[in-house]
Amino acid sequence: MPDLFPQRPAWQPVISVVVPACNEAAGLDAFHQRLAAALEGQENWEVIYVDDGSTDATLTVMRALQAADDRVGVLSLSRNFGKETAITAGLDHAAGDAVVVIDADLQDPPELIPALVAEWRAGYDMVAARRRSRAGETWLKRWTAHAFYRLARGMGDVRLPEDTGDFRLLSRRAVNAVGQLREHHRFMKGVFAWVGFPTTFVPYDRACRSTGVSKWTYWRLWNLALEGITSFTVMPLKCATYLGLGVAALAGVYALQVIVKTLVIGNPVAGYPSLMTVVLFLGGVQLMFLGVIGEYLGRVFNETKQRPLYLVQHYAPSAVRIDR
CATH class of the missing domain: 1.10.287 (Helix Hairpins)
Known part of the structure; x- marks a missing residue:
């Protein structure tokens, strides 16, 4: 498969932030305010909001954010392809030297991003945020998550790090490596672990959702667990x-x-x-x-079938530029 980034452009942000979102209109303004405040003082950065087939005003809010802030890019998929594919789409369109993946529900604090960037500058290609606590989650969800990670570590050749989700920073070469993995049944935590490269962890306490309710029902979590197990082990x-x-x-x-x-x-x-x-x-x-x-x-x-992973309905990149 050809390299997704055969030549780097003469311009690029230093840090790209990828934010997959589905029906998150109520909380996007608050998220962006905290994100911008957290990255104040960082070198040139952009944020790519990925609308994964939302049925509310999420896309409208994203476009309003872009109109008010030239560091915002908006990527709208043609329908709901799922969070794992939305993350992939965001990574494919991110141009930064380092790329941060974070959810829009504010359970993962944007204020932790500078700590992730600091570890990247220390030489790590993958910097994952590790949960010390999981506020707002039932004991059953915490127990099943704990059991899944232990089971996956014991069964698969790829060792999933414990208590880590999609909130992480990837270096440019890690993003390029992830971009070469185009399987349709995607389990991004396993994909991130599979590519390897020097990895470290930054601990944090996970908060409750700021608005709305989680899209991850127990049925969807069960199917995601099946994806994780069958994608990386026989x-x-x-x-x-x-x-x-x-x-x-x-x-x-x-x-x-x-x-x-x-x-x-x-x-x-x-x-x-x-x-x-x-x-x-x-x-x-x-x-x-x-x-x-x-x-x-x-x-x-x-x-x-070799179908594309996703189809783009609309893409408006950020206006951030850096002369190299």
């Missing part, structure tokens, strides 16, 4: 093999017990309940792992 398929071998071994032991029992004391009464139990158990195991195989096969099917 361990579920290996588990199917191991479980199949285990069930086959148990079936062999049971068959041997039935034969010995029949030879020794006979078999006056047919074991219908035990037979049904075994048949239903084996049938359930087979259907479950047919589903696992189907998940992987579905991903192969989607990748072979």
Whole structure:
């Protein structure tokens, strides 16, 4: 695949901030005010707001922000492609030497960005914000998040850092590396971990949402977890093999017990309940792992279509320029 950035332009901001947003109209003004205040004193910077098919006034607010601030760029996708793809679109259009990814809901504080930039200037290509606490989240969500990261670290070849989300800074070479990974079933935390490069972490306390409600229902989180596991490991398929071998071994032991029992004391009464139990158990195991195989096969099917990751409805870059 050709390099997305074969030649750097003669102008570019030092820092680009990518903000994916879907139906975040109520909080964008407050977010931008805090972002601008946090980056006051930094070298030339831009922010790219990515409208991921919002159905409220999000795009209108973004355009108003751009009209008032020439450091704002607006990228509108043709429909809702999902947050993972919206992040990718923003990274593709970011021109900075360093690129920060942050959500618009103010759970991740823009005031932490200078600390991320400082670590980048110290020589790190990837600087991830690590959560010390997660305010406003139920114990169930915290526990499931904890369990997922531990499970993913244990199953996959790519070790996901614990308690880190999409809030992070990437150097230009890290952005270019991420840009080469164009799979449709995207799990950006895994993609960021896969590219490697020197990485460090900056701890912070995650706040509650400033406005609105989270788009991440438990069902969507479950599907995201499936994406994360199936995108970076074939361990579920290996588990199917191991479980199949285990069930086959148990079936062999049971068959041997039935034969010995029949030879020794006979078999006056047919074991219908035990037979049904075994048949239903084996049938359930087979259907479950047919589903696992189907998940992987579905991903192969989607990748072979070679459709673009996203379509752009409108793009208005920022007016920031630097002469090199």
